[in-house]
Amino acid sequence: MDTTIFRVFIYLGGIMRQLKAHEWLELFDSYEDYKNNLISKNDFELKYYSIRGFSFFDRKFNEAKKYFVFKYNRYNLGMINIESQTGKSSKKGKGSGRPKRQKITPIEIVKKEWEKMPKEQLIEILEIYKDSFDRNNIEVDISKIKKSSLSTRKLGLCFNKSKSTIHNLKTKEQQTRKKSVNTKYDELIIKSFKKNKGLFGRKRLESYIRTKFQIDLNYRTIGRAMRRLNLFCLIRRKKIDREQKNTNVKFIDLVNRDYHGETSQIIATDVTYISAPKDCLNNFVFLSVAIDHKSKFVVNYNLSKRNDLELVMEHMSKIKMDKKWIGHSDHGFQYSSKTYVDLIQKNNGVVSMGRVGNSLDNREAEYFFSILKSECLKLIDITKITFNELKSLIDDFVFWYNNERIQSVLNWKTPQECWGVLECNLQCNEKHLPLRNLGRCFFGVFVLSFN
Template sequence: MVTNLESGGAQKRYYVVDELKEEQSVKGLCSYLGISRGGYYAYVKRSKADPDGELKLKILAIYEQRKKILGYRRIQDELYRQYNLIVNHKKVLRLMQSLGIKSIIRRKYVHRTSHEAAVSDGRIAENLLQRDFHADGPNQKWVTDVTQYRVFDDRLYLSAVKDLWNGEIVAYHISNRNDNPLVLETFRKAFETQTDVTGNIPGLIVHSDQGYQYTSHAYHDMLPKVGARISMSRRGNCYDNASIESFFSHLKVEALYPYDIRSIEEAQRRIEEFIQFYNEERAQRKLNKLTPVEYRRQLAA
């Protein structure tokens, strides 16, 4: 049985009717799901006329449901997750090409050293991460950074902390100021939910760039109190913190750039919705096609 009908559109409802028509009346199912019988029978006719018609409709439903951001491999994963269908990735690509749809391509990240990053009080830490973005368990390696988004003359700043074990955003904070409290509040939230019964996170490495918030006395005083070790990228080397940069890139390309955003409030809403989607709904191949939250819960089960 297919779930999450609210986000699947009419095509998914047609599919549900087709699955249950032997058990219940088409009229009753269509009425319950809020679709017309005429629409359902047109769906059946299209499916019979084209051997791949039904599969195309499912691909379109997923494509629209996920706001046109998925490529063929991730649509292949969603076909299995949502419909329990195993489809060769080459076939998914071919059908997407025949439908004239493709994913939004992310722009390559180009690192620019900001004037703010150059301001430091000298508290630089060793690069403990060394581009090893693998973790064997939760709360072993976190990466963090701040990014900005501009709406006309206003700016919005997002500070986020990502756990490299399952890719989950364990904490974030949004502000109209890029300052020390932005970062400190992010970590207050993270420690509030992730510390153990002793109030510590033993063995945790927290990696950042050399931005002025991360070289501040307040930051260097806060993290050791929970047993965390501070790690920093080399100056001007974005690849040392590529994992969090990749998250910000996905966020902007999938949740911000495609839309005509007119207010800071709308931008903040879209950021918050994307982070929830990223943690709870966006399946990742490296997590055995589970979402970060599903992967974490699987460990706890």
């Protein structure tokens, strides 16, 4: 076999291993022949390859070469045994090696410690035990341990406690931690909660108390107090959709969920169903509102016994704008009518409609309806009042919503405060203007009169 090919074979498949005695002798004989010029360098290297698996003259294996020469010299001097000792155990005499671990119980450890302790320390431990059992107390008296002069290790062994536990008992006073109950502001929280008809949650109450009373209370503190005082807000129910939609007429959604009116002036409008009062023949009455996206201000609204075109046209025709604006709605049949479209365009407006079956595109109007029903209409039995009383109730609620109900999205301001800074020229009918009759009581007083 050619030397080069054999070398490649050895590099790829050769494995370094422990040599047997006859293999060492064979290598040593070849090495002597090479040194005495009886064989060539290639012959010796081929022999070395066949046994060791790597080159004798390669620089990568200089350490192996040094080891071979070292072993060869020691063998000639009779100082080394070339037989491998791998797998052979040394002869052990009796009692040699590591002793086996003996199992010692905790009681035996304590007994050994007690044997080393002087009489005074044993008496001290017995006094602690006696005092604990006299009081039928399983736990050891902490005060006794604090006064003890014994070391932490000895106390831990005697009382079956860890060193860290004994150390903490000796250095720290064990106090039963009681939850601090802050009742200082309970009356203020109750007053603020009732002032806002039980509709403000903890975060809104935090801002309200800070604004009205200049007192900083964390909303978590308010929440704990409300839970302790059984002050719970009303929960909004899921809206039931009964609207009639005309999907044949399509308008572009110009708003594209711009809920804050950042791109332009947006007035959202929608119609909702309300249970009919006692003097109405139908099952429902209908409320249409127009609300500003940026300030959340209810610009105008109309309550009617019929869900017709006049319901929407009645209040939308009274909104006047000098600047360009967008009238956004869903695909209700009133908003797809030519009369409504002409009215908006005549008043410098553009009609925009959300996608069919997607109420979030008209979220601002839907959100106001949910607030109205959960924070106002749910508090009374509508079937026991008249239509005019319901109308007056909604008037009062809209006034309170615009002027008193702070919102987190408005940086805890009211819609009226944000609406006042907008440069809009609105002319609303005095009958429906939310700022009318400032001397009127809030809607909550009216609600209580029916309960």
